[in-house]
Amino acid sequence: MQDNESTRLVCSILAMDQSCFSYKVCRFCETPVPDDTPAEFICNNRKCAGRRCSSKRLFRLLYSIGTETRVMNVVAFDRAAQVIFGCSAQEFFDFSILHPCAVKIASKVLVGELLKVTLNTPKRGKAEHLRMTNIVPMSSDFEPVIETLRKVDWS
Numbered sequence: 001m002q003d004n005e006s007t008r009l010v011c012s013i014l015a016m017d018q019s020c021f022s023y024k025v026c027r028f029c030e031t032p033v034p035d036d037t038p039a040e041f042i043c044n045n046r047k048c049a050g051r052r053c054s055s056k057r058l059f060r061l062l063y064s065i066g067t068e069t070r071v072m073n074v075v076a077f078d079r080a081a082q083v084i085f086g087c088s089a090q091e092f093f094d095f096s097i098l099h100p101c102a103v104k105i106a107s108k109v110l111v112g113e114l115l116k117v118t119l120n121t122p123k124r125g126k127a128e129h130l131r132m133t134n135i136v137p138m139s140s141d142f143e144p145v146i147e148t149l150r151k152v153d154w155s
Contacts, residue, residue: 005120005121006118006119006120006121006133007118007119008116008117008118008119008134009067009116009117009119010067010114010115010116010117010138011065011066011067011114011115011117012065012066012112012113012114012115013063013064013065013110013111013112013113013115014063014064014065014066014071014111015063015064015107015111016061016062016063016064016106016107016110016111017061017062017063018103018104018107020060020062021059021060021061021089021092021103022057022058022059022060022089022090022092022093023035023057023058023060024037024055024056024057025055025056025057025058026043026045026048026053026055027053027054027055027056028043028047028048028051028053029043029045029047029048029053030058031043031045031047031048033055037055039054039055040052040053040054041053041054041055056088056089056090057088057089057090057093058077058078058089059076059077059078059081059082059085059089059092060075060076060077060078060081061075061076061077061081061084062074062075062129063075063076063110063132065115065117072130073129074117074119074129074130074131074132075127075129075130075131075132076131076132076135077131079133080131080132080133080134080135081135083135083136083137083144084110084113084115084135084137084144084145085106085144085145085146086143086144086145086146086147087144087146091146092106092145092146095146095149099149099152099154102149105148105149105152106145106148106149109145109148109149110145113137113139113142114137114138114139115135115136115137115138116135116136116138117132117134117135117136118132118133118134119131119132119133120133
């Protein structure tokens with residue numbers, strides 16, 4: 001793919017990286033902040049102008065996907081990932097705190113899921129993975145990850 005090019009394709013999820021599914025940002029300007037940032041902090045981004053802000057989480061999911069002809073690693077950020085997960089990254093993060101195996105189970109649930117996706121080249125030159133910017137589940141009985149996890153007997 002060339003710069004600023006997008007491709008639509010049908011693929012299957014082969015794996016999801018379980019090590020880091022979200023990142024913390026300023027709730028107001030969405031500038032990334034360190035994970036150890038307190039609940040309230042002073043954001044120094046120009047948009048926030050040093051005001052007191054709180055944080056939230058956004059999805060950043062790394063997937064291995066397969067098409068008829070190739071296997072590739074791609075990343076899905078918040079808006080696209082919410083289609084698959086059916087909730088915000090903050091909600092899933094809070095759920096995974098209560099249920100530590102949630103990320104592992106989510107990864108297993110997604111393997112084999114057939115999707116129609118739009119892949120875009122990264123806007124920043126340093127980024128290494130194509131972006132999944134539009135995701136449409138192909139299965140008529142697709143269920144978002146959070147709905148599947150809510151049905152699990154955690155006892």
